[in-house]
Amino acid sequence: MRPWRLPLQLRPGAGPGGVTVPRAGLKKLVIPPDYSGVTIPEKTKLKFMDKVPAVPKVKREPRQLRDIRGPSREATDFTQGQYGILALGGGYLHWGHFEMIRLTIGRSMNIKNMFAIWRVPAPYKPVTRKSLGHRMGGGKGPIDHYVTAVKTGRLVVEIGGRCEFEEVKPFLTQVAKKLPFPAVPISRDGLEQLRREEEEKKLNNQNPWTFERIVTANMLGMRRYLSPYDVKFQGRYWGKFFLKHRV
């Protein structure tokens, strides 16, 4: 079996076969970025999150899946850091996820020049599980573990310090792929750009029929097949999922 090799990097101006004549040009000396106003806190690594809160819950709580549904109202903007992981769907993070995030980021980041902070609380919501192999009935099961609810548009962790997005992106993507909901690494500029693009899409949409218009006017009796939440969410959210391509 011939060992598989990665294809060569694309060279600009290359002819067939990727052949180019090497040219010597003036070296463009780039001024390094200025990090003078950046303060790095003492504890740069992510805090350890408990599996169970300090005061464990006695009363079992109803499921309340509405804490996954729809857009997030907290932790949507950056506070101290410049880069972070943005959740593009709803889901629950349990202690395993927290450990994965903490260890991966702690391993990959530069402790002297970068710092990371949590933007989600430690697991607080009790989740019950019935023991395996039993039939339905017999009451609600005991508390098995605790989770944190995350809605779409919430930041999970924030990274800051004397670093660039390209340095931080690899391990943030690695973490984002392992989360139970779709997530992307993002910077302050990236978030602004996302919001701007959303606004632009709303403005330059050529389709005269929008979900909002049809639902608020209850055209064709559509409210019969939709829930009151759809009026709020304007067709962009379905269950825990976030439909990015919709306007």
Add this chain to the structure above:
Amino acid sequence: MAALRSVAPWRGGWLPALQLVRHGSKAVTRHWKAMHFQRQKLMAVTEYLAPRPAVPPRCLGPRREAPQEDNGYAQLLRRQVEEAFRDNRMIAICQYNSMPDEDLVLMRHYLRKHNIEVKFVLNEIVRPVLSQSKYKNLLPLFVARNILLVSPEAKVREMLRVLKGVPQVNLLGACIDDTILSRQGVENFAKLPPLEAAQGQTVGALELLPSQTSSLLQRGSAHLTALLDQHIHRLQTGETGSTAEPSPAQSSGAH
């Protein structure tokens, strides 16, 4: 007996008679919950339509990249090139092929002895500088890797001698005293005699005619002087009588 219980004890609101929930799956599920067909149709109708520009982008020409802002370093190099062209009498452009470093150092040393400096120039800096100055005709020479040999005096012969010993550097052209010369022209220039000799030659050529005129005018008196001298010489040697003296005086009077 008991009054009929009203279905809707409160006034105004009503609940739909038929709830469209058949199997009891909740609103938020781990899997993608199947949408009602009417809702699917609504989603399909209300999709985003991107705006189409009046002219498709492929009909417009290739987008020219905005000219990059000026590098301070590039400005400095351009200034240096301009100074070199201003301050030096002789600027020779040579093609440079890669040569061993020690040979390069030796060549620079020999040229330095004749006060010729070697400058490595980048085409992307020199070309804009030359195109805006009076040396536009030197532009075709700045194509591949080249070096400039600059000097305040025009010591072409020594330069050619050094370059003959270095096969990797080939002379392309030169600009001596604001005159653009090709390789042949430079060789001819080297063969010229030095300035004083050339000046002397010119002066000699110019004064040929007046010297001829002056010799013509002085021919008579010169001839007389020559004859007199000859006579004196004969008298001194022969000791003839004084009769020979009046006869040459009569012959000179007849002339």
